[in-house]
């Protein structure tokens with residue numbers, strides 16, 4: 001009897017947490033060596049025309065405030081440490097989204113001597129958004145898909 | 156209208172406490188939605204501030220290296236407490252204030268500044284350079300808007316001849332709206348409130364494009380949530396005070412809602428109209444124009460009272 005009560009309470013609390021997480025994703029944007037094409041598209045996505053505030057998305061300056069790390073471009077050997085550091089500065093729970101062909105695999109820079117590879121060489125990536133650069137609609141779809149995947153119970 | 160509530164209820168539920176926190180969220184939503192509509196956007200959904208708050212409370216709280224831990228945890232709590240306390244002396248929803256004594260206006264003005272001081276100290280507590288710059292700017296801004304804002308609240312108090320908020324509120328109800336008799340004071344008070352809340356164009360202390368997030372850069376999770384609650388509460392109290400003083404007093408809940416939301420409409424418009432000022436421009440604006448205007452207003456009042 002006691003146990004079921006506690007379980008029900010925990011279940012509602014977890015439900016509330018998941019609901020809040022899905023409805024208030026704050027993003028931070030990091031350019032780990034992109035050609036700037038993807039970054040321009042992210043900025044376009046945040047403009048009033050596409051209005052991400054509909055989904056509660058807010059661009060944050062500080063990694064401490066963010067839930068989602070939008071990472072564009074291949075990871076250069078130079079920026080690898082910074083990328084890792086930004087990721088470590090974010091509080092749990094956190095997610096990484098790799099943006100653009102370069103973020104996925106290295107893209108046109110694949111095989112360069114100064115490239116560590118795609119974002120998933122360095123960090124655990126939750127969603128991939130392909131395109132060179134991806135259109136704002138694609139970015140929105142990617143982020144919303146990530147949020148929807150949080151809904152389903154894992155395993 | 157007077158309604159006496161048991162003290163515990165008035166501290167925990169209404170007018171301070173739960174009720175005010177929820178009301179603060181409603182006002183935050185209205186503000187964000189209005190700004191969005193002014194920018195031709197759709198804007199956030201109605202539960203957005205609630206979701207933000209729950210998410211922040213459920214997130215991990217990182218205490219960075221090099222800070223004084225006790226202060227790091229304690230400052231947000233102190234800020235929110237001070238903001239909530241000041242609500243006890245304001246005519247929330249048009250009801251008589253829960254507590255009231257001669258000169259409570261001064262207490263409320265100080266209580267409202269405590270949150271800003273906590274914010275500045277919180278920034279100065281960390282070793283992060285962005286927080287430090289943010290803290291410096293927060294405190295600089297505090298010194299620039301505080302004097303004119305105080306002077307403008309003094310205007311209606313002088314006219315009413317008392318420093319007790321409930322009496323000023325009652326006085327405002329039986330005379331002309333003071334926005335007509337003291338238009339300069341109203342203008343400075345409204346803009347002073349925007350400076351207090353660090354809304355654009357006075358958001359240099361938390362300019363994301365230059366200094367990450369200002370004094371709050373190192374805060375995550377609970378601390379950040381508390382500071383946001385404090386800001387919202389301060390928004391509601393500021394709107395209440397200005398509409399009680401300048402917009403003909405607050406006699407009942409309907410008047411409260413109409414007047415404060417009307418003020419919010421103007422504040423949201425100003426927010427979306429202007430671009431951010433540099434911190435030195437903010438200080439210059441307040442001391443060169445704001446303070447002088449407020450002083451002129453007081454002077455007119457004093458001279459007027461001498462002769463009429």
Ligand code: SF4
Pocket residue numbers: 033034035036037038072073074099100101102103107108131132133134
């Ligand atoms: S995917 Fe295309 S636009 Fe994006 S960084 Fe790579 S080359 Fe540039």
